[in-house]
Amino acid sequence: MTPLLRGPADRHDLHHHGDAEVGPGLVDLAVNVRAGTPPAWLRERLTASLDGLAAYPDPTRAVAALAARHGRDTDEVVPTAGGAEAFVLLARALRPRHAVVVHPQFTEPEAALRAAGHAVDRVLLDGDLTLDPATVPADADLVVVGNPTNPTSVRHPADLVAALARPARTLVVDEAFIDTAPGEPDSLAGRRDLPGLVVLRSLTKTWGLAGLRVGYALAPPALAAGLRAAAPPWSVSTPALVALEVCSSEAARTEADDAARALAVDREHLVAALATLPGVEVRGTPAASFVLVRTPGRTDVRARLRERGLAVRRGDTFPGLDTEHVRIAVRSREITDDLVATLREVLGP
Numbered sequence: 229m230t231p232l233l234r235g236p237a238d239r240h241d242l243h244h245h246g247d248a249e250v251g252p253g254l255v256d257l258a259v260n261v262r263a264g265t266p267p268a269w270l271r272e273r274l275t276a277s278l279d280g281l282a283a284y285p286d287p288t289r290a291v292a293a294l295a296a297r298h299g300r301d302t303d304e305v306v307p308t309a310g311g312a313e314a315f316v317l318l319a320r321a322l323r324p325r326h327a328v329v330v331h332p333q334f335t336e337p338e339a340a341l342r343a344a345g346h347a348v349d350r351v352l353l354d355g356d357l358t359l360d361p362a363t364v365p366a367d368a369d370l371v372v373v374g375n376p377t378n379p380t381s382v383r384h385p386a387d388l389v390a391a392l393a394r395p396a397r398t399l400v401v402d403e404a405f406i407d408t409a410p411g412e413p414d415s416l417a418g419r420r421d422l423p424g425l426v427v428l429r430s431l432t433k434t435w436g437l438a439g440l441r442v443g444y445a446l447a448p449p450a451l452a453a454g455l456r457a458a459a460p461p462w463s464v465s466t467p468a469l470v471a472l473e474v475c476s477s478e479a480a481r482t483e484a485d486d487a488a489r490a491l492a493v494d495r496e497h498l499v500a501a502l503a504t505l506p507g508v509e510v511r512g513t514p515a516a517s518f519v520l521v522r523t524p525g526r527t528d529v530r531a532r533l534r535e536r537g538l539a540v541r542r543g544d545t546f547p548g549l550d551t552e553h554v555r556i557a558v559r560s561r562e563i564t565d566d567l568v569a570t571l572r573e574v575l576g577p
């Protein structure tokens with residue numbers, strides 16, 4: 229069943245993120261950003277863009293590239309300083325009477341709505357954590373859902389997500405991890421037929437650009453104009469705009485698809501290795517760059533792994549989850565094997 233919770237943010241720290249879990253001497257299994265640095269071709273383009281820093285940013289080329297990439301008009305594209313800024317812009321631009329956030333999911337959308345003074349209801353997914361559109365109240369005029377969802381790693385079929393769209397409702401689909409499947413089969417980014425659909429994208433994860441702050445929103449023209457009006461002037465920097473432009477190319481998309489295929493192999497290895505551990509349950513069907521794990525009866529797993537030099541992401545700050553949950557990033561086979569061996573030791577006979 230999916231209870232609907234109304235009211236304050238309760239015990240969950242909506243501003244806790246994986247980066248708070250990592251530290252010197254710890255292997256990072258907590259942050260879902262591409263390990264290492266952005267690819268060399270991208271760093272070269274970013275470096276070259278520094279020559280233009282004396283001028284204010286001009287989004288024209290980035291917007292045209294994104295519009296072409298997604299088959300949208302340029303007035304439907306809004307560059308943002310990461311997905312995080314997009315959540316704040318939405319919270320500023322909209323006046324929802326009944327906002328609903330589908331959890332467990334990334335907590336910043338709810339945090340931004342609350343910070344802007346909006347009440348938020350939660351739909352909590354349970355069991356295999358797949359989306360059931362029927363559990364979203366019919367009168368919700370703002371619905372926020374992640375696809376694939378962080379921290380569950382569950383990828384919802386496009387049709388299921390699209391079924392949430394209706395007149396007089398804004399449907400926000402956070403697609404920060406959508407390119408973890410080659411070809412992005414479940415993306416709604418190109419859908420112009422769905423009323424009130426806002427798709428949010430981020431360059432943070434795939435391209436290793438968390439520090440640059442770069443993403444974008446795709447929305448019908450009036451909604452897009454509202455987001456632009458809510459944004460501080462020039463909030464997306466020249467290097468970020470260059471990243472948006474060059475990461476929209478065919479070559480970049482091919483590279484992202486290749487990375488997604490390699491990720492799937494590493495993810496299967498992690499899931500198979502976890503399956504050998506008694507007392508470990510992988511929640512849902514993982515489809516992104518992390519796996520949500522439950523250890524029934526054990527609430528100390530994160531701390532024990534940390535003592536042994538491995539940082540995983542706590543689960544209990546996500547509405548719908550508790551201290552029996554941790555989120556583990558998909559890494560190389562070597563790191564995964566080390567993690568699973570350590571986890572076996574931590575869990576004991």
Ligand SMILES: Cc1ncc(COP(=O)(O)O)c(C=O)c1O
Pocket residue numbers: 309310311312313334374377378402404405429430431432438441442443
């Ligand atoms: C699901 C999801 N959406 C959006 C974001 C925001 O990312 P950024 O602001 O770096 O684009 C994150 C970051 O962790 C995330 O996990």
